[in-house]
Amino acid sequence: MPLSLSRVVGDDADVLADQDFRLLLLASLISPMGASVVSPVVETLAGPYGVPPAEVALLLSAFTAPGIVCIPLSGVLADRYGRKPVLAAGLALFGLAGVALTLTTDFRVALGLRLLQGVGYTGIGPILITATGDLFSGARESAAQGVRFTAVGASLTVFPLLSGVLVAVAWWFPFALYAAALPVAAAVWLLFDESADLGGGDDDASTDDDTSGVRALLSLATRPAVAATLVGRATPGFLWFAFLTYNSIVVVRLLGGTPGAAGALVAVASVTSAVATTQTGRITARFGRTAPTFASLVVGAVGLAGLALAPSVPAALLAGVPVGAGFSVALTLYRSAITGLASDDLRGGLVSLGESVGRVGSTGAPVAMGAVVTLLTDSLGYAGAVRGVSLAVAVGVVVVGGALLVVGDHGADDGREAGATASDD
Missing domain, CATH: 1.20.1250.20 (MFS general substrate transporter like domains)
Known part of the structure; x- marks a missing residue:
């Protein structure tokens, strides 16, 4: 080795x-x-x-x-x-x-x-x-x-x-x-x-178990703290796909760079993402989960805003660092939080539900941003619309993500107890 x-x-x-x-x-x-x-x-x-x-x-x-x-x-x-x-x-x-x-x-x-x-x-x-x-x-x-x-x-x-x-x-x-x-x-x-x-296994018994499991999962997922955490899971995905959608538009169309430079920007963000994630264990051991999750959303949002306002290709490349770090740490901490909200027999279902909700954020970012950019292009111009919508997403991720973290953290203990109780029903 x-x-x-x-x-x-x-x-x-x-x-x-x-x-x-x-x-x-x-x-x-x-x-x-x-x-x-x-x-x-x-x-x-x-x-x-x-x-x-x-x-x-x-x-x-x-x-x-x-x-x-x-x-x-x-x-x-x-x-x-x-x-x-x-x-x-x-x-x-x-x-x-x-x-x-x-x-x-x-x-x-x-x-x-x-x-x-x-x-x-x-x-x-x-x-x-x-x-x-x-x-x-x-x-x-x-x-x-x-x-x-x-x-x-x-x-x-x-x-x-x-x-x-x-x-x-x-x-x-x-x-x-x-x-x-x-x-x-x-x-x-x-x-x-x-x-x-x-x-x-026995098909009838399996069907009964599946039905009971679905009821328990729904009971757990609708608890306010759990629901807030599941919805919050979509925020880092929305941030990341906002970046993936508009990085080449900013670099190539707005800054006059090349597709190769846009690819380098994604690579910079990805390398930073991989490195930052290795430190999540140390971070949570010292600071817990809620504060680092919010801080990582802020860092990612700063990176997205930096990309939107970048005056040059090198500045855009630099913005990839906080985007990658903020996204990866927030995503990892959300996944860890969701895992801890369920008992063993409900964990797989809750994690799958969280990943599905995360896909809502990833899917919604290009659609929502594209629609608003199109709407604002006549009044702001294309460059102004892209930059303005990207800034709005950065602010929205921080505000919405922070509010959901407050709700999730406030009822975290109740959510964990609900997970244990639901699994016993």
Whole structure:
């Protein structure tokens, strides 16, 4: 085991010796490509598709929208039929739909293909987290999730840069990167050894348990503190996708930069995101959860405002640092908070619900911002509308996120007690 990895991960760095985990790492390189390949080229794609950049940004919303409904469904399917078939099918659909984007300039067809890609993703990201938990436990599981996040960070660094460079050759070249998912899907299907005993059992008993579990989950999720935390989970996603939607528009159209520079901006934010997340344990141990979550939302909002007001490409690149740090820490802390609000038998359902709500924020950012930018362009001009709407989002994330944190923190103990009580009903 390389010495450097042992220093970062610790004594459990030997998780890489597990072949199944190495396959999950390969899939983890694919999982963030859905947004990272498209984000740097939004401005450039306006020409081939014949629509304004604000409409091209719907390619991001079309990708995230299926997760609102399908993430919980993919978890049910993975529990019943196994992780391998869901993961392999998700990778295959993600790759095929992505490669098919190279074949059309019809924007409506492209949106449909992105919806299919989004469906495929729901069989990738959530399943990778679950499958890693199947393979390891305790400290080894934490180490494995950390190594997996490093793979995600590497992907988020490399693919935006590649996308920004390739689009200068031909508009469709970035979409060819999605072909990487296909050999990974084949490797998972052929080599992943899933021995867990999933599904089965008495159907009637299972149905009764499912019904009871749904009632308990709904009872828990409607508690004010829990509901506020679930809704708050959407705020870092809204911030991040506001950044992903408009970074290339600001860099290329407003500042006269290149798609490659826009890709570099996403890479800067992604590297910062990966580094910042490694410190969340230390932060919460010293300051708790609520204050650091609010502080991270403020940091991310400052970064988004800095991008909106950037006078040059280097200044825009610098703004990627607080955006990435604020987003990743806030997201991690929200996920940790949601995990702690439920008992063991409700945790999976509540986490899936939280991820679905998070997708609402990711999906809503490009749609809402595009609509307001279009509305304000006549009065403010396009540049003024983009900058003004981005600033409004930055302020809104802080105000709304802060209010939800107050509600969630005020009733956090009641929420945890409700989770335990609901699981006993």
